[in-house]
Amino acid sequence: MSSIKPLALLAIVGVLGLQGCASERSEVALDQASSAFQSVKDDSNVLRSAPRDVIRAGESLAKAERLATYWGTGSDVRHYAYLSQRYSEIAREHSNLVLTQERQAKLELERQRLQLALREAKLSSVQQQGKWLEEQIISLATTDTDRGLVMTLGDVLFDTGEADLKSSASRTVLKLVQFLQLNPKRVVRIEGYTDSTGNPDDNLKLSRDRAQSVADMLVDLGIDEKRTKVIGYGDQYPVEANASERGRAQNRRVEIVFSDEKGRLGAER
Amino acid sequence: MRIQPLFVALAALALAGCASDPAPLEQMRLSEQAVEQAKAVGATDDVAELKLAEDKLERARSNMLGESFRDARMRAEQSELDARLAEAKVLTLKSQEQLTLLQSRVDRLRKQLGEQQ
Numbered sequence: 320m321s322s323i324k325p326l327a328l329l330a331i332v333g334v335l336g337l338q339g340c341a342s343e344r345s346e347v348a349l350d351q352a353s354s355a356f357q358s359v360k361d362d363s364n365v366l367r368s369a370p371r372d373v374i375r376a377g378e379s380l381a382k383a384e385r386l387a388t389y390w391g392t393g394s395d396v397r398h399y400a401y402l403s404q405r406y407s408e409i410a411r412e413h414s415n416l417v418l419t420q421e422r423q424a425k426l427e428l429e430r431q432r433l434q435l436a437l438r439e440a441k442l443s444s445v446q447q448q449g450k451w452l453e454e455q456i457i458s459l460a461t462t463d464t465d466r467g468l469v470m471t472l473g474d475v476l477f478d479t480g481e482a483d484l485k486s487s488a489s490r491t492v493l494k495l496v497q498f499l500q501l502n503p504k505r506v507v508r509i510e511g512y513t514d515s516t517g518n519p520d521d522n523l524k525l526s527r528d529r530a531q532s533v534a535d536m537l538v539d540l541g542i543d544e545k546r547t548k549v550i551g552y553g554d555q556y557p558v559e560a561n562a563s564e565r566g567r568a569q570n571r572r573v574e575i576v577f578s579d580e581k582g583r584l585g586a587e588r
Numbered sequence: 589m590r591i592q593p594l595f596v597a598l599a600a601l602a603l604a605g606c607a608s609d610p611a612p613l614e615q616m617r618l619s620e621q622a623v624e625q626a627k628a629v630g631a632t633d634d635v636a637e638l639k640l641a642e643d644k645l646e647r648a649r650s651n652m653l654g655e656s657f658r659d660a661r662m663r664a665e666q667s668e669l670d671a672r673l674a675e676a677k678v679l680t681l682k683s684q685e686q687l688t689l690l691q692s693r694v695d696r697l698r699k700q701l702g703e704q705q
Contacts, residue, residue, distance in 0.1 A: 398662050405669035412676035419683040426690045433697035440701060 345393045348400035349383055355407035356380050362414065369413035376406035449501035456498045459491070460577070467585040468577040470495070472533065477571050479516060482528035484536060492533065495575065496540040506546040508576040508584055509534050514567035515554045527551030533573050548584070556588060611652065612661035619645050619664040622671035631678045641670035 356376045359365045366373055383399035386392040460470035472491060477484070484492070499505060511530030513522040527549065534547040559566035578584040623641050631638045644667035651660035 394662075398666070401666055402669055405666070405673055409669065409673050409676050412673060412680055416676065416680045416683055419680060419687050423683065423687050423690060426687065426694055430690065430694050430697065433694060433701060437697055437701050 342387070342393060342396075345387055345396040345400070348397045348404075349380075349387060352376075352380050352383065352400040352403040352407070355404045359407045359410045359414075362411075364418060365410050365414040367414075368417035369410035372406045372410035372413065376403045376410060379403035379406060445501070449498075452494070452498050452501060456494065459494075460575075465585065466576050466588070467579065470575040470577070472573040472575065477529055477573075479514070479567075479571065480525065482525060482532050484529075484532050488533075488536075492536050493540070496537060496542060499537070499542050499546065502580065504580060504582045506548070506578045506582050506584060507537075508548040508550060508578075508587070509537075510574045510576060510588075511549075511551045512556060512570060512572050512574070513554050514570040515557070515561040516567065519553055523551050523553035525551075526553050529571075529573050533575075550587065552588065609657040609661065611655075611657050612664055615661055615664045615668070616648065616652065619648065619668040619671065622668045622675070626671045626675035626678065629675050629678050630682070631674045635674045635678060637670045637674035637677065641667045641674060644670065 356373075359373050359376065379399045380403040383396050383403060386399065387396045456470065457468065460468050472488060495507075499507070509530040511526035511528070511533075513526045513529075515522075517525075528551075530549045530551055534544075534549045537547055538544050554561070554570070557566075557570045558572070559569040561567050561570060576585060619641075623638070623645055626635075626638050626641065633639050633642075644663045648660045648663035648667060651657070651663060
């Protein structure tokens with residue numbers, strides 16, 4: 320030891336000093352990389368979603384730490400510390416992505432559940448609306464003990480000798496369509512009637528045509544043809560005496576006979 | 589097929605340049621790929637990490653030309669990880685945006701259901 324010259328000693332101290340200065344930056348980089356690695360290594364979510372990046376972060380950090388024990392390797396130490404830190408950050412980011420995706424999947428299930436619930440809630444409100452409509456239809460109709468529920472499309476809907484439905488009928492027919500759409504099992508028998516003007520054969524045909532024009536309109540508005548049955552009774556079964564114009568107008572009519580909720584119609588007259 | 593002689597020449601140059609540090613051709617390819625991939629998922633220069641990756645890749649390319657293969661390799665390695673981090677950040681961001689959208693839809697549904705009942 321005593322053989323070491325003071326100058327040489329000074330040189331060594333000088334080198335050590337420079338080294339110390341350089342390694343201070345390396346030290347900071349190592350510390351940062353090391354704490355980044357610690358935080359991902361101890362996070363089970365990160366380990367689960369990005370194990371390979373965590374391993375590489377560890378390997379790069381070990382390399383940087385090993386290099387730090389040698390002289391003159393400052394730039395390599397910082398390089399591997401940088402790589403290690405990046406691997407840790409990438410692993411953390413992958414883990415964030417996986418967590419977000421998992422939350423998305425859960426939320427998607429929740430969304431589907433809520434959509435279903437909302438659809439059901441809306442449906443029940445439509446059913447309530449259906450009940451309201453049913454009350455309306457019933458108020459327009461009368462209950463005939465023999466035939467069930469009967470609705471009369473009255474005199475104003477047809478002109479004498481004409482089978483075409485006047486436009487004033489649209490409203491009632493629309494209500495009828497809505498009612499049938501909300502009660503898909505119900506079917507209707509559409510019965511046509513005339514006054515006693517003209518000969519019976521013509522009246523029979525006319526009454527059939529009137530009933531058919533109502534049925535056609537229902538079909539046009541989306542009701543399945545199978546749910547409508549058409550029949551003409553001519554001038555039979557008048558509701559009023561045919562002596563007055565008022566009575567005759569009331570006899571020119573179409574009656575809608577509704578089935579029960581299971582689709583069973585009452586017998587024909 | 590005319591590329592092959594070029595590679596041979598490059599390899600020869602690399603060997604001639606520095607015996608201990610060969611030209612990091614594979615690393616350069618990986619880094620370029622990583623930068624392209626980050627851009628493909630929608631990373632722009634607004635993402636700081638992508639800017640870093642591109643700058644480092646550029647410098648690595650000029651290091652290659654100058655046959656400073658050690659510098660080229662280190663910059664390319666850093667560039668690759670910068671780009672991969674940029675890509676991961678963009679993907680997470682997009683996923684979070686989707687999550688927010690989904691959350692608002694769920695909130696809206698809950699509100700509608702509340703009104704319904």
